[in-house]
Amino acid sequence: MQLNVNGRTLEAEATGLATLVDVLRYELDLTGTKEACGVGVCGACTVLLDGRMVASCITLAAQAQGAQIQTIEGLGDRELLDPLQESFITDGGFQCGICTPGQLMAAKALLEHNPQPTEDEIKHWMMGNLCRCTGYYQIIESVANAANAARGDR
Amino acid sequence: MTAYQTVGTATARVDGVDKTTGRAEYAADHALPGIIWGKVLHSSRPHARIVRIDTTEATALPGVRAVITGDDIRGNLYGRAIKDMPVLAVDVVRYVGERIAAVAADDEATAQRALDLIEVEYEDLPAVFDIEEALGADAPIIHPAYGTYPGSKPLDAPSNGYHRTVQNRGDLDAGFAEADEIIEHIYTTQRQHQAYLEPHTTVVAIEGGHTNVWTNSKVPYATRDGLAFTIGIPADTITVHALYIGGDFGGKGTPLNMPICYYLARESGRPVRMVSDYIEEFLAGNPRHATLIKLRTGVKRDGTMTAHHVQFFVNCGAYAGYKPAGVIGGANHAAGPYRIPNTRVEATQVYTNTVPGGHMRTPGGPQTVFALESHIDEIARALGRDPYDFRMQNLAEDGEQNAAGETFARVRAKETLQAGAEAAGYAQPKGLHIGRGMALGDHAAGGGHGSATVTLTPDGGITVGTPIFEQGTGTHTTLLQIVAEELAVDPERVHLDSWDTGAVDTDSGIGGSRGTRVASTVGHEVAQETRRALLRIAAEAANRHVDEFTFGNDGVIRHNSNIVAPRSWGDLLVATGQTAVGHAEADIEGRASATGFAAQFAEVSVDPETGEVKLLQFTSAHDVGMVLNPVGHQGQVNGGIVQGIGFAMMEELRVEDGRVTTLSFGDYKIPSAGDIPPLKTVLLPSDDGVGPYVVKGIGENSNTPVAAAIANAVADAIGARVRNLPITSERVYRTLKSQG
Numbered sequence: 008m009q010l011n012v013n014g015r016t017l018e019a020e021a022t023g024l025a026t027l028v029d030v031l032r033y034e035l036d037l038t039g040t041k042e043a044c045g046v047g048v049c050g051a052c053t054v055l056l057d058g059r060m061v062a063s064c065i066t067l068a069a070q071a072q073g074a075q076i077q078t079i080e081g082l083g084d085r086e087l088l089d090p091l092q093e094s095f096i097t098d099g100g101f102q103c104g105i106c107t108p109g110q111l112m113a114a115k116a117l118l119e120h121n122p123q124p125t126e127d128e129i130k131h132w133m134m135g136n137l138c139r140c141t142g143y144y145q146i147i148e149s150v151a152n153a154a155n156a157a158r159g160d161r
Numbered sequence: 162m163t164a165y166q167t168v169g170t171a172t173a174r175v176d177g178v179d180k181t182t183g184r185a186e187y188a189a190d191h192a193l194p195g196i197i198w199g200k201v202l203h204s205s206r207p208h209a210r211i212v213r214i215d216t217t218e219a220t221a222l223p224g225v226r227a228v229i230t231g232d233d234i235r236g237n238l239y240g241r242a243i244k245d246m247p248v249l250a251v252d253v254v255r256y257v258g259e260r261i262a263a264v265a266a267d268d269e270a271t272a273q274r275a276l277d278l279i280e281v282e283y284e285d286l287p288a289v290f291d292i293e294e295a296l297g298a299d300a301p302i303i304h305p306a307y308g309t310y311p312g313s314k315p316l317d318a319p320s321n322g323y324h325r326t327v328q329n330r331g332d333l334d335a336g337f338a339e340a341d342e343i344i345e346h347i348y349t350t351q352r353q354h355q356a357y358l359e360p361h362t363t364v365v366a367i368e369g370g371h372t373n374v375w376t377n378s379k380v381p382y383a384t385r386d387g388l389a390f391t392i393g394i395p396a397d398t399i400t401v402h403a404l405y406i407g408g409d410f411g412g413k414g415t416p417l418n419m420p421i422c423y424y425l426a427r428e429s430g431r432p433v434r435m436v437s438d439y440i441e442e443f444l445a446g447n448p449r450h451a452t453l454i455k456l457r458t459g460v461k462r463d464g465t466m467t468a469h470h471v472q473f474f475v476n477c478g479a480y481a482g483y484k485p486a487g488v489i490g491g492a493n494h495a496a497g498p499y500r501i502p503n504t505r506v507e508a509t510q511v512y513t514n515t516v517p518g519g520h521m522r523t524p525g526g527p528q529t530v531f532a533l534e535s536h537i538d539e540i541a542r543a544l545g546r547d548p549y550d551f552r553m554q555n556l557a558e559d560g561e562q563n564a565a566g567e568t569f570a571r572v573r574a575k576e577t578l579q580a581g582a583e584a585a586g587y588a589q590p591k592g593l594h595i596g597r598g599m600a601l602g603d604h605a606a607g608g609g610h611g612s613a614t615v616t617l618t619p620d621g622g623i624t625v626g627t628p629i630f631e632q633g634t635g636t637h638t639t640l641l642q643i644v645a646e647e648l649a650v651d652p653e654r655v656h657l658d659s660w661d662t663g664a665v666d667t668d669s670g671i672g673g674s675r676g677t678r679v680a681s682t683v684g685h686e687v688a689q690e691t692r693r694a695l696l697r698i699a700a701e702a703a704n705r706h707v708d709e710f711t712f713g714n715d716g717v718i719r720h721n722s723n724i725v726a727p728r729s730w731g732d733l734l735v736a737t738g739q740t741a742v743g744h745a746e747a748d749i750e751g752r753a754s755a756t757g758f759a760a761q762f763a764e765v766s767v768d769p770e771t772g773e774v775k776l777l778q779f780t781s782a783h784d785v786g787m788v789l790n791p792v793g794h795q796g797q798v799n800g801g802i803v804q805g806i807g808f809a810m811m812e813e814l815r816v817e818d819g820r821v822t823t824l825s826f827g828d829y830k831i832p833s834a835g836d837i838p839p840l841k842t843v844l845l846p847s848d849d850g851v852g853p854y855v856v857k858g859i860g861e862n863s864n865t866p867v868a869a870a871i872a873n874a875v876a877d878a879i880g881a882r883v884r885n886l887p888i889t890s891e892r893v894y895r896t897l898k899s900q901g
Binding site for chain 2: 084
């Protein structure tokens, strides 16, 4: 099958039952997307399909055909970090880092949908992305600061 | 306090770019040509003889490369201290979830299909699941051969209570005789899963007699040595490769499937990857232990405590092998930071036919602190005293022994409690059904062996090498900050090199809040060694004696009588073309001489109709020494508290008839961003920490008292006491019905 990932068309040999996370990680070597709970409740595997958040562990790769798939590898790189990546680094938005790609993709979807979220809106939106390290406070702060940076407040 | 440039200021983490761009490599990300997938079959019985395992059909399935059972690998037992565990069950299974067979196949789905084709015939044996059952006179003995296990001490008579300690201080009976009242309670705590979001993962590749392992171990040297013992091969034929660890919280020192992965790789002749799914994690991980804690305290009418008896029972599950010391400590925390002259602390470790426990964030701490700090509140209430005043009366002061007989330097329990009470508005008026509660805990950082190397090259390269695998808490950045400080450079210039095992002889890894203590000491020493190496290069270049030069805190090397012009160490290396290397090893023994207190205050509202508890506010006051990286430190405070909230109110690895029934994150709820209360943190810095940067541990302290503070707030709100964790709405409701 053909998948459009981060603006590039990639070929995968996946069977019909392969999940999107497995194809991304183990066929296309895009290991930035992580799998944790395997049942769509923790958010670690969050990627965007046409800008919409999905849990790639319970999404078949076949369902993603024809969509623009955005993963952490497409968010920004060392030379040009996304404001969200910058704020997660500066404000303690990550510790072990395993949920971080999912957190960042969820936050990206939030800011595209609502560029100036309130703290409650951030909490509500990010509830599906579990983190065991940070207790969330610094993630929420990171997202708020990235939104402010985009507005030029910081 | 000493003024520093980098140490003590918010420093961007060295792993930040890797982790926010998806480039950081974790065990499951490691790819190798020809790699295949391993999976494990788990016992469905809590205690049974294995009559027969038939792997014929599994072996015949196309794509299957290896199928192994306990019979194929009879050999050394596994265990971190007490070696009581077979790699795969031999003859007997002792818990639901015990590993009994394993398969390696070309893909994960084929491996799973092969597992489904393995037939196991069991003959059930009587099983025991809880502490009291297991200690009963007619209980089946789970390990009849206990005394023969390496690391065990033979018992006088067969018992599931495989280890018991009794610590006496003063005269307990006399203390009770002196008391006006004797107050006694029983508390229980549940199993908690560490719930790191990265499950246990191992990749093993055996090449030319050398075994390469990629596994998420926070103690890579101990993991290597444990594997070597179990297989019976020399440790230097194994390399555990450096990688990032996706959360630990104590649980990533136990390798779970790792030895199995080795045997699958050996049998199949291929590299094998084993990624636990979260069903396996909940079913057969190494969770925090369930405990039963009996406390009995003698107290005088004036509030003086005269005697205190702790009976701490740990439900260890079916094996001791996942416990780094074979037993779970923490019993001393049930004696606590109070002035009580006569104490007895008993701790009993009990085998049951349930999932074996391992380490989680202050093993034994949250359990015993929940019990003690609930009990202290109950004593205060029984005497008609405010729990805050009662604590202030009884907290041991500087120079006094605590109830366990320990003495620490510069005890600041009262200051910390007072600061917390003020920030929490403890004395402010409050509304109906609103409760406030507090709890106090303390933890002295652990010791260990650490090392580091600094390499400075003429092209400006600065590299710090470390045997520590970064598991999330920021130890790499701490090390880097200190080296940057001592060499007077911008921390962004310092590169971090995480070593594979074998780079040094040994390393203790992460645990017991030792990370910052060991890293700050080693970082300081390696920087001094590097300064000396630079001075030698300066002396050699000028053809003078090394003692004539000094290294300034500005990074400039000066001659003591200015015969040689001062120059920065960077310029020196450019001019000489030399590379400077410093290496340091440090053995830091035992617990730190200074402990760190945490005083936490919870404010809750309770709906008396439904038992629903809302956490309105949480305040955490910490006696901290010096904080090296404020952002990272606050992250440890926040994360510890939220894990504690989970333990207090939400999380329970439920076991019914020996079977874990919460097998997904849908059933085992951990706090989400929607569950966190407004949080106030109060830090009380001081020069009272340990090591060159006067530090104290924070990772465990922030977590330990949370459940007790919430329990005390709930009791304050409703006038009834929940003595069993977690404090769910159902439990509060039932408590109101029975006690209210």
